[in-house]
Amino acid sequence: MxxxxxxxxxxxxxxxxxxxxxxxxxxxxxxxxxxxxxxxxxxxxxxxxxxxxxxxxxxxxxxxxxxxxxxxxxxxxxxxxxxxxxxxxxxxxxxxxxxxxxxxxxxxxxxxxxxxxxxxxxxxxxxxxxxxxxxxxxxxxxxxxxxxxxxxxxxxxxxxxxxxxxxxxxxxxxxxxxEDFLCAPYHGWNHDGESVLEVKYGSWCKLIQQMYPTAKDGYFKNIYFHGTDGADYCFIFVTLTNGTDVEIAQYRKVNNGSWIQVYMNPEKECLTENPLQ
Structure with a gap:
């Protein structure tokens, strides 16, 4: 047996x-x-x-x-x-x-x-x-x-x-x-990391001069852009199970310097009214 x-x-x-x-x-x-x-x-x-x-x-x-x-x-x-x-x-x-x-x-x-x-x-x-x-x-x-x-x-x-x-x-x-599974298909821009940056830091803050290709590693996204202020920026997002990208950290680099963590808030710094509310 x-x-x-x-x-x-x-x-x-x-x-x-x-x-x-x-x-x-x-x-x-x-x-x-x-x-x-x-x-x-x-x-x-x-x-x-x-x-x-x-x-x-x-x-x-x-x-x-x-x-x-x-x-x-x-x-x-x-x-x-x-x-x-x-x-x-x-x-x-x-x-x-x-x-x-x-x-x-x-x-x-x-x-x-x-x-x-x-x-x-x-x-x-x-x-x-x-x-x-x-x-x-x-x-x-x-x-x-x-x-x-x-x-x-x-x-x-x-x-x-x-x-x-x-x-x-x-x-x-x-x-x-x-996590929700219905909002993103109908209101997608605020759930996608690249779109978040283009809207908040491009349209609202006028800070984006050039977007660079996104670097993906598993569920991490590193999104880079060159700013109108001459600095480079890196935003780290993590992608949830429902596909939504959540911002984890922001970094800024001037010329050939080091990446320095920053804390920018476009809703407060670039707008008088928050369109998300």
Missing amino acids: QKRKKMDMTSYHQKYFRPSCLKALNLRFDNWEFFSPFSEKAHDQINLPPELTRTPEDTILNYFSVLREAENMGARSCGTVGQARTPFPIAYNFLSKEYQKILSYDDYLKSFAGIGHTSLIKLFRVPNRKKEIKFFYELETIEGFIDKRAEYFGYSYGYIQLIHEKEGFRISSLSKFE
Whole structure:
């Protein structure tokens, strides 16, 4: 009798939970043993092992790995989903003490209403002159509600800031924006990086003298132009799952000098009224 091959759990998760082509990044705790010591504890009874938060990257990857199989969508006909609500009290302890004062555990739990599975599909550190620890992320979630017997995939993105506390790096703020799949086809210019620059810095600010070819690397876009002020500019965008380009950073270079990060706001600097409002 032929021996049955042991199931590759990574392939299993990718097959059933991942319709997109990007690999999930939050796969650190692909076992039941990690959650067992926390299963009967409330959020204020949990102390995270220090190795989970030694670096900013560890904190974020471990945070989303804990949340990967967290479920807050009501009873499902197939029985228990993932680790049910066990991961939420653990994940809450990745937040800084000050952040927890602003966001109670009950409100934190409510923010996951309708979510049954979470895959982290994009993560990178955002450059900034203030030396803040800031990351960009994108999530793919399986969502559904008890009054609608169907699940669907949702996509969102945002920014995470971290600080170092005595116990390690903790999340001090987290923003989240839901992605839409209808606005871009009908109102495309504000979703496409090249068009954004041509409209805002060309038509509004009269700053573009010549656009250069866009350099693409995976989901990153580096868009260059030569300015009417004699300087060169580079804008970095990241492309979301829904095709929208999100601006991440701006750089300016004069003659043969170095690229210097800048922070320009065309709505405030070039217009008296914001046409997007």
